[in-house]
Amino acid sequence: MAGFKRKVFYVGGFDPRGVRFYHALAVEQIARFAALTGRPAAVSTRRTISDHRTDWSIEDSSVGTTTDYSFLRWDDLVRDAWIRNPFTLAVRAWRAYSANLRHLDFATGKRLGKGPLVTLFYPPVLTLAFPILLALVIFAIAAIWLPATIALIVGLLLGIAIASPLLTRWHAPWLLRFFVFNSEFVSEVAQPRLEARLDAFADEIIASFAEDWDEILLLTHSNGSILAVPLMNRLLDRCADTLPPNFALVTMGHCIPLVACRRDATRFHDQLRRLANVDLRWVDIGSPPDGAAYFGVDPMAIVAPHTRPRLDLLSPRFHLFYDPATYHSGYANKYEIHFDYLRMGDRVSPLDFPSLMTASRPIDASIAAFREIA
Template sequence: MEKFKRKVFYLGGFDPRGVRFYHQLYREQAARYAALSGEAVEVSARRAGPINSAIWTVSNPDAGVETDYEYLRWEDLVGKVWIRNPLKLGWRSIATYVGHARHMQFKRMKQLRPGPVLTILYPPFLAVMIPLLFALIPALLLWIVLPLWAAALAGVAASALLSGRWITKLVVPWLLRFTYYHHRLAAGGPGEALDARLDQFAARIADELDGPWDEILFVTHSAGTILGMSVMRRLFDLRGGAMPDHFVMLGLGQVVPVVGLRRDATWYHADLRALADKRFRYVDISSPPDGAAYFNVNPLLLHSDAHVARVDMLSPRFHLFYDPENYHGGWSNKYEAHFDYLRVGDRPSPVDFISLTAGRSTVDQAVERFRTIA
């Protein structure tokens, strides 16, 4: 069997955990895929890439596949703006939501997909209401037997002890950090450090476009789907014309409207408009139950009436591939659901992450097979 050689560039989301976490996650999911499929998938140790990247090799000898997987690193930049102090986070969140109130096209966002509007708006509400309820309910009950001042102190103590756990469980701090960062990104642009990093990523992908690969995937996930569009504009500036036929941009849990629908993000609007007349293959896999993702919202049409890219918009239909007890549904699982794009379910899917990056099928073949599943 002739070896199928694939190159993967992965650009992840707003997450300070970085390459160690994602390399281990890939190893775990590759082992799960191997157990389910019977294919012996091996994942090498990671090594430093030629730029701000890390590389590992994925070997699937049973399918005759070898994948050179390159993780594009920007977690150091995330770490510099990751707010850990809850009081500082609360204060910065005020500016964030003032900015959203002034500049976000919430009406259009709701028309595109109402779920992410709720995801953006519920964190500040819960950040106030959960501590208030955990203080108020015990205080009112204790007021029956205690003086008001003692009942109030007891309520405050109960809130301090219990509310943090529930706020974290409902991923409120992560969403506030995510929203604050993208408020700043929309208003001020990437800044010098991120701008240089995106230039590096585009140049690195351009270097491999004429390499010995049967398929080249540029995979973006979560907030990486926002930056990925800017990388694509830079890639076309370097390359010109159309991408080669074996190149595919893959968006997982796409959140482009978070910045794309800010009226003040004119720099980003220009990036999206610049892609309207560019020929490339784009596959968007976003889940309707994922409250952060924009299922069936084509980012290339946010600021253009038409495009020439070949686009498929898919739901991963996780419910078909997970047993009910393992399916990440419900409010408390929103964070985990947003990472199911990088996992393998209880049954392999043609478009699960390991199938796409370590399996024999090309993306086009996988999409065609996936569409036949009832």
């Protein structure tokens, strides 16, 4: 049996959890896939290639597939950008949201999807309103027995104390940091460490173009899809705008309009226009219930009336592959829905993460198989 050799470069989202978490997730999901299918799919141990790259292999000997998986690390930059001081977070969030109110094209953003706009603005509203509401309730009760000043202090302290763990559970502080990072990504002229990291990523990917792979995928998730825009421009610089035919960009849960809908993101707009004018295979997988992603949105169309890339905008249709009891539905599961792209359901889908990594066929064939059953 002729083997199928796949190379995957993965760029994750704004997540301080590093390679250990994502390797463990891959091991868990490939094991689930093996248990459901009876195929001997497995994940190797991690191999540190450099300070910004860790590799592992995903193999399925039953179909002769080997996927060499390179986790391109920027989690150290996320941890450096992870604002820990609540006062500093409040100040920088205020600046970020002030900039969004000044520069965000709300008409375009609303047309592309209301869900991400709600996700954009609920963290500051919730972070302010929920502690205040709790404080007022506690104050009203405490004022029955205590002087008003003391009751107010008790209300404020208890309101903050009760609200803080709940806000963390609802991921409001995480989202605030995420939006601060991307607002500063738009407005800052340069972030030298991030720029250097993207240069290094591009060098790693370009080196694979000269190697013997049946398929090369740049796979991004969430905020990694925003970084994919300047990263793809670097690849085009290095290969004179001609990508190899076995290369494809795969975005999962992309949130590119979060930056592209900012009127002041002129550099990012130019990068998107360049992508719109090259022959590029781009597959986007986005779930409609994912409030942090733009389902079915061509981000290049925001700035370019005509786009050349062969773009597929696909819903993974998770509801078809999960049992009702385990399907991540409803508001309480919005965070989990955003990570379902890296998991598999209770039944095998040609587009779930383990299936894409173990398939003995290119991604276009997996998409064709998905459309036949979904």
